Amino acid sequence: MGMTMTQKILAEHANLKEVVPDQFIEADLDMVLGNDITAPVAIKEFFKMGGKDVFHKEKVALVPDHFTPNKDIKSAEQCKYMREFAYDKDIKNYFEIGEMGIEHALLPEKGLVVAGDVVIGADSHTCTYGALGAFSTGVGSTDMAAGMARGKCWFKVPSAIKFELTGKPNKFVSGKDIILHIIGKIGVDGARYKSMEFMGDGIANLSMDDRFTIANMAIEAGAKNGIFIVDDRTRAYIQNHSTREFKEYTPDADAIYDEEYTIDLATIRPTLSFPYSPDNTRTIDEVEDIEIDQIVIGSCTNGRIDDLRAAAEILKGNKIDRKVRAIIFPATQKIYLQAIEEGLIKIFIEAGAIVSTPTCGPCLGGHMGILAEGERAVATTNRNFVGRMGHAKSEVYLASPAIAAASAITGKITNPEDII
Amino acid sequence: MKAKGKVFKYGDNVDTDVIIPARYLSTGDPKELRKHCMEDIDKDFAKNVEEGDIIVGRKNFGCGSSREHAPIAIKASGVSCVIAETFARIFYRNSFNVGLPIIESSEAAKKIEKDDELEIDFQTGEIRNLTKNEIYKGQPYPEFIQKIIENEGLVNYVKSNL
Numbered sequence: 161m162g163m164t165m166t167q168k169i170l171a172e173h174a175n176l177k178e179v180v181p182d183q184f185i186e187a188d189l190d191m192v193l194g195n196d197i198t199a200p201v202a203i204k205e206f207f208k209m210g211g212k213d214v215f216h217k218e219k220v221a222l223v224p225d226h227f228t229p230n231k232d233i234k235s236a237e238q239c240k241y242m243r244e245f246a247y248d249k250d251i252k253n254y255f256e257i258g259e260m261g262i263e264h265a266l267l268p269e270k271g272l273v274v275a276g277d278v279v280i281g282a283d284s285h286t287c288t289y290g291a292l293g294a295f296s297t298g299v300g301s302t303d304m305a306a307g308m309a310r311g312k313c314w315f316k317v318p319s320a321i322k323f324e325l326t327g328k329p330n331k332f333v334s335g336k337d338i339i340l341h342i343i344g345k346i347g348v349d350g351a352r353y354k355s356m357e358f359m360g361d362g363i364a365n366l367s368m369d370d371r372f373t374i375a376n377m378a379i380e381a382g383a384k385n386g387i388f389i390v391d392d393r394t395r396a397y398i399q400n401h402s403t404r405e406f407k408e409y410t411p412d413a414d415a416i417y418d419e420e421y422t423i424d425l426a427t428i429r430p431t432l433s434f435p436y437s438p439d440n441t442r443t444i445d446e447v448e449d450i451e452i453d454q455i456v457i458g459s460c461t462n463g464r465i466d467d468l469r470a471a472a473e474i475l476k477g478n479k480i481d482r483k484v485r486a487i488i489f490p491a492t493q494k495i496y497l498q499a500i501e502e503g504l505i506k507i508f509i510e511a512g513a514i515v516s517t518p519t520c521g522p523c524l525g526g527h528m529g530i531l532a533e534g535e536r537a538v539a540t541t542n543r544n545f546v547g548r549m550g551h552a553k554s555e556v557y558l559a560s561p562a563i564a565a566a567s568a569i570t571g572k573i574t575n576p577e578d579i580i
Numbered sequence: 581m582k583a584k585g586k587v588f589k590y591g592d593n594v595d596t597d598v599i600i601p602a603r604y605l606s607t608g609d610p611k612e613l614r615k616h617c618m619e620d621i622d623k624d625f626a627k628n629v630e631e632g633d634i635i636v637g638r639k640n641f642g643c644g645s646s647r648e649h650a651p652i653a654i655k656a657s658g659v660s661c662v663i664a665e666t667f668a669r670i671f672y673r674n675s676f677n678v679g680l681p682i683i684e685s686s687e688a689a690k691k692i693e694k695d696d697e698l699e700i701d702f703q704t705g706e707i708r709n710l711t712k713n714e715i716y717k718g719q720p721y722p723e724f725i726q727k728i729i730e731n732e733g734l735v736n737y738v739k740s741n742l
Contacts, residue, residue, distance in 0.1 A: 184724040201608040234606035284646040300648035300674035349640035524602040547620040
């Protein structure tokens with residue numbers, strides 16, 4: 161029976177010739193990831209399991225990114241616990257804040273994930289690395305602990321949905337608009353337990369940053385993973401960032417997909433998700449006047465250089481509305497530096513935004529931009545659940561960097577086409 | 581093993597941000613987490629929940645963040661079981677891993693109402709609604725999951741396989 165890309169990667173990592181949907185397997189792991197919220201819980205479980213050393217010192221990554229720079233004493237204690245474990249176990253991929261970044265932007269940038277890998281991370285957005293042609297998925301802390309101890313993880317082999325992307329997106333239509341469009345179409349549980357596999361000639365028109373954004377939000381459709389077929393752009397990215405060998409997988413011609421969608425990227429309009437669910441989508445053309453209090457540009461979803469460039473293009477020479485708080489946070493130190501060198505940070509500050517060190521802070525309502533009761537934000541983040549960015553009666557509108565930047569200028573949700 | 585308790589009923593897509601908001605994640609201590617369990621959608625949950633009570637949701641229960649703090653907070657609240665039509669996959673894994681019993685049953689999730697009194701037999705997968713005098717059947721667990729349940733979570737399972 162034909163296999164999907166995901167099934168082929170899993171079969172090979174489980175030393176099996178073939179796997180079928182719903183089969184339980186145990187697969188070898190190429191990387192196990194945790195952060196300052198999930199790793200402390202995992203480390204305690206690791207010791208309860210009788211763990212002594214981690215299975216491989218270079219195949220565990222610990223990134224303090226959520227509540228860092230430490231937002232309070234409790235967070236500082238959690239980071240300290242993780243840091244001490246990292247040094248004690250000689251974990252090579254521990255990144256202190258000076259060289260850190262938001263984990264899912266950082267790992268590809270450091271070349272720690274390549275095509276064909278199997279990766280688990282105690283963070284739901286671990287699915288981001290599917291952009292590189294890897295199988296990667298979010299798990300909890302106990303699975304992370306078991307992964308650190310054994311270098312293996314159990315999986316139920318997923319079935320899959322195929323997304324055949326064609327055509328070229330219009331200006332101001334980014335990876336974010338594409339994935340929000342898809343989530344709006346299939347719903348927040350539309351791909352529950354399944355793989356979302358992206359292929360088709362439209363992919364050549366998507367930058368790697370667009371693909372990271374799309375794979376990143378596969379979890380918002382309930383998916384186990386999102387994965388892209390590897391092309392020249394992927395190969396170039398991996399070769400520029402990593403010295404590791406990589407392996408490309410393509411779906412078998414007779415691979416079985418539960419559903420197949422063909423999406424012409426040229427037909428997608430700039431898209432937002434309204435509160436309180438990522439599948440509550442509207443195109444920009446359907447949005448009436450909605451006044452906002454804050455915009456946030458950044459996160460593991462949209463804090464990469466393409467995202468900052470898109471925001472700068474719109475903010476250049478403009479002033480942010482005096483009632484709007486604009487918070488921009490590059491996803492890694494490297495991206496931050498690049499943005500300085502390209503003059504983007506100057507544009508942001510002159511427009512009236514603040515620029516923060518990399519952190520997950522505002523996205524999950526941790527710190528650096530919490531909303532009060534009744535406040536509204538346009539955010540390039542990934543979730544707009546009740547209370548996600550602060551008060552249970554605040555509202556988050558998910559959108560692209562271009563929409564967020566345009567909205568910052570006018571003080572209400574705005575089509576970037578109306579600014580430029 | 582059996583469980584008995586009254587029902588807290590919720591709708592579709594109960595996400596882990598409302599089960600335990602991130603603002604409380606600067607600790608993994610179950611006793612701290614239980615104080616804030618469900619507070620953004622049911623502010624009196626922590627006050628009203630009693631040992632053995634049962635949470636019933638509809639579709640895609642536990643979607644969103646992978647935080648294991650969510651099933652930990654529910655378990656620490658004394659909840660004996662979560663029933664839903666379907667569960668989000670990370671929450672599903674995490675629940676077995678931390679030893680929080682969960683049951684998938686469309687019929688149960690549709691028919692059970694707030695404050696119903698339930699009795700659950702985990703051996704047979706039978707859910708008895710004492711208030712309505714009805715019986716529902718849960719989906720049987722896959723064999724692999726049964727092994728984790730028998731070990732009362734992944735920690736013991738790994739311990740015996742390390």
